[in-house]
Amino acid sequence: MFAFKPVAFATALLGLVHAAPAVTERQDIILLTLCTDANLGGSCLDYQGTPGVCGNVVGEFDNSISSLVAGTESRPCIFYNNPNCDRSGGSVTLGGRQDALPAGFDNSISSIECLACLIPEGCP
Numbered sequence: 001m002f003a004f005k006p007v008a009f010a011t012a013l014l015g016l017v018h019a020a021p022a023v024t025e026r027q028d029i030i031l032l033t034l035c036t037d038a039n040l041g042g043s044c045l046d047y048q049g050t051p052g053v054c055g056n057v058v059g060e061f062d063n064s065i066s067s068l069v070a071g072t073e074s075r076p077c078i079f080y081n082n083p084n085c086d087r088s089g090g091s092v093t094l095g096g097r098q099d100a101l102p103a104g105f106d107n108s109i110s111s112i113e114c115l116a117c118l119i120p121e122g123c124p
């Protein structure tokens, strides 16, 4: 209980100068597991996704991902065939465990952008 007091105090101070919005966008790090074979096999990479920030897949994992775990259905990530989250090469939104990737994305993903939590109350 003691640890929460400073946080509550800071929130109260902020409330004096800035009314809290009805919906607060969560900016938590999303942990992903990216694997080179189906069913989370082969080599796997632990990847930290920041909502709204594009990240390129580098090294042996570029154009090699065949299965993954990406957040949840309510907090998914967008996967792109091209680097720099360029949509022209195709993109797919996935949340949760994917033992195989949709047609056109196996061994093809080169960049990732995760989304903020889609539930106003927050995601588990």
Ligand SMILES: [Ca+2]
Pocket: 035, 036, 037, 063, 064, 065, 066, 106, 107
């Ligand atoms: Ca692969």
